[in-house]
Amino acid sequence: MTGPIGDLFAEYHGSLVRMLMRRTGDRDRAEDIAQEVFARAVAAPPRNPRPWLFAVALNLVREEGRRSVRQGRRLVLYKAEQPEGFEGPDEAMDRGDRIAGVRAALDGLTERDREALLLKAEGFSYEDIAATLGLARGAIGTTLARARRRLVEAYRAGEGHHDVAS
Amino acid sequence: MTSHLEEGILHELLDGEIPSSELPPIEGHLASCAECRARLEDARGFQAASDRLIEELDQPDAPAPSRQRPGVSAGRSDWKRNLAWAATVVIAVGAGYYGRGSTVPASIQEAEAVQPAVEKPATVPLGSPVAPTPAVAAARQPARANQPATGAAPGAGGAVLPEKQSGRNELKSADQLAVRADAEETRPKTALPVPGVANAAAGAAAATPPAEPSAPAQRSVAPRENQARFRESIGTTGLVSGAALAAKAAAAPDTISFPEALRRLNGTLRLIEGMVPDRIEALGQETRVVYPLSSGELYLTQQLINGRIEYRLTAPAGFPADSLQRLRLRIRD
Numbered sequence: 001m002t003g004p005i006g007d008l009f010a011e012y013h014g015s016l017v018r019m020l021m022r023r024t025g026d027r028d029r030a031e032d033i034a035q036e037v038f039a040r041a042v043a044a045p046p047r048n049p050r051p052w053l054f055a056v057a058l059n060l061v062r063e064e065g066r067r068s069v070r071q072g073r074r075l076v077l078y079k080a081e082q083p084e085g086f087e088g089p090d091e092a093m094d095r096g097d098r099i100a101g102v103r104a105a106l107d108g109l110t111e112r113d114r115e116a117l118l119l120k121a122e123g124f125s126y127e128d129i130a131a132t133l134g135l136a137r138g139a140i141g142t143t144l145a146r147a148r149r150r151l152v153e154a155y156r157a158g159e160g161h162h163d164v165a166s
Numbered sequence: 167m168t169s170h171l172e173e174g175i176l177h178e179l180l181d182g183e184i185p186s187s188e189l190p191p192i193e194g195h196l197a198s199c200a201e202c203r204a205r206l207e208d209a210r211g212f213q214a215a216s217d218r219l220i221e222e223l224d225q226p227d228a229p230a231p232s233r234q235r236p237g238v239s240a241g242r243s244d245w246k247r248n249l250a251w252a253a254t255v256v257i258a259v260g261a262g263y264y265g266r267g268s269t270v271p272a273s274i275q276e277a278e279a280v281q282p283a284v285e286k287p288a289t290v291p292l293g294s295p296v297a298p299t300p301a302v303a304a305a306r307q308p309a310r311a312n313q314p315a316t317g318a319a320p321g322a323g324g325a326v327l328p329e330k331q332s333g334r335n336e337l338k339s340a341d342q343l344a345v346r347a348d349a350e351e352t353r354p355k356t357a358l359p360v361p362g363v364a365n366a367a368a369g370a371a372a373a374t375p376p377a378e379p380s381a382p383a384q385r386s387v388a389p390r391e392n393q394a395r396f397r398e399s400i401g402t403t404g405l406v407s408g409a410a411l412a413a414k415a416a417a418a419p420d421t422i423s424f425p426e427a428l429r430r431l432n433g434t435l436r437l438i439e440g441m442v443p444d445r446i447e448a449l450g451q452e453t454r455v456v457y458p459l460s461s462g463e464l465y466l467t468q469q470l471i472n473g474r475i476e477y478r479l480t481a482p483a484g485f486p487a488d489s490l491q492r493l494r495l496r497i498r499d
Contacts, residue, residue: 006423022223042429102222121220126183141174141183145209148177148216155219 005042008049013038015122016057022118023061025103033060051131054122058115058132105154113147120144171195171202176209419447419454427453432470436477439496461485466497 013034020030037057046052106114112133119129126140135143171192178184179192196202427435427446430453437443437455444458454467462482469476479497481490 005425005429009423009425018224022220025223038425039428039433042425098222102219105219106223117216117220120181121217126178126181141178141181142172143174144181145173145177145212148209148212149173151219152212152215 004045005038008041008053009038012050012053016053019054019118019122020057020061022106022121023058023114029064033057033064036060048131050124051128054119054124055132055134062111101155101158104158105151108154109147109150113143113150116140116143117147117151170199171205173205173209176202176206177213179206180210180213419449421445422448422453427455430470431468431475434475436466436468436475436497438464438466438493439498441493441496459485464493 016037017027017030017034020033021027024030024033034057037053037060040056041049041053106117109117112135115133116129116135119132124132127137129135129140130137175184175192184192196206422430424435424446426448430448430451435446435453435455438457441457441464443455444463445456447454447456452467452469454465457464457466459482461484464482464485465480467478467480477497479490479494481493
């Protein structure tokens with residue numbers, strides 16, 4: 001027996017952590033926040049779980065970001081998050097640069113555009129994106145159009161030598 | 167609509183978000199407008215490039231592919247992996263959250279209250295060196311009678327205690343034993359249900375940890391003596407009531423989810439650092455994390471007693487005591 005919260009955990013935890021990792025660039029933070037989200041879901045089971053879980057998670061990220069700014073801290077994880085693994089040093093460096101470029105481009109977006117993009121990447125429908133972000137359904141197409149264009153253009157501006165569209 | 171399709175409409179089209187009833191005019195416009203067709207291709211390029219950029223952010227060990235369809239379960243392997251990482255992050259987060267004084271909603275308590283009747287009374291005699299008083303037994307009976315008879319009948323005599331303890335190595339800290347002793351000695355007085363509420367409606371209240379007052383003076387009992395008493399209480403059938411024993415024997419453990427375990431333990435779940443649990447089980451009010459061993463299974467059993475989490479580590483018979491001691495030192499609390 002897993003119960004409804006267990007089902008939620010099994011169904012959404014992986015997706016939530018991935019979205020949070022993409023958003024924060026920090027796996028530990030992503031997992032911590034996801035855990036907090038599910039702890040809140042245990043305390044107050046949501047009716048519409050998916051938008052609820054992601055909305056709470058994004059709120060926590062925003063709150064944490066505001067606290068960091070107030071405390072004069074700025075997490076700079078671009079280079080620190082270079083992956084380790086089977087890649088050679090050059091490949092790892094190249095990949096690290098790409099990640100840093102993407103993260104910088106993503107951070108340059110407005111909060112709304114960034115979150116809409118990340119939710120879409122998790123397979124959210126426009127309706128669910130609207131519910132999660134508190135936007136009108138009709139605004140999502142325009143939001144995503146702007147977000148996608150700005151992300152790609154910002155990345156190209158910063159990392160012109162990477163041909164992302166190929 | 168303006169003379170050309172808006173960019174947002176183009177992205178809605180690419181994302182499959184335009185209802186079929188609204189497609190004909192859009193398709194009609196695209197068929198006749200080369201400029202909008204070119205813009206649609208641009209939008210497609212931005213969509214694809216944007217998707218690739220976001221996927222770039224994933225680390226090599228990131229959770230599985232980003233194209234997860236809504237409603238597809240992550241499955242048991244993910245659940246086990248989650249337990250593994252949980253060993254490093256959960257305790258602090260859970261404790262931090264629940265430490266703020268949040269309570270489990272009544273809806274969840276009610277859900278637990280309708281679980282098979284054999285589970286709840288089964289744990290009562292576990293920590294108690296004396297049989298419940300007749301008043302306790304009588305007060306419990308109506309509540310059990312109102313619950314679904316999904317377990318074995320309480321009257322099934324001749325049952326023996328499940329695997330729990332006999333022949334198993336066991337370790338408990340002196341402090342934890344003292345806590346257990348406190349619980350034992352205060353329960354007959356404080357856990358006595360009020361007859362007027364000993365019914366199914368009161369089941370929800372029974373699902374919450376008893377708010378028993380602590381008895382610091384009684385903690386002076388020597389640990390060794392406590393340990394002997396604890397073993398007696400769980401291994402000597404003469405000390406518990408027959409009905410409760412039968413109920414205990416009939417209670418098969420339920421495999422529960424990680425969040426469920428956290429909820430049962432008020433947000434704090436102990437785990438053995440560096441070991442990957444096989445599952446978490448609920449047995450009455452006890453929650454145990456099960457770790458696979460070559461010689462059987464290792465149980466890290468935890469229970470909320472007197473507002474504190476008591477735990478013990480038990481291994482199969484023959485498991486080296488020094489190994490068990492080393493494992494015990496890796497329990498994160």
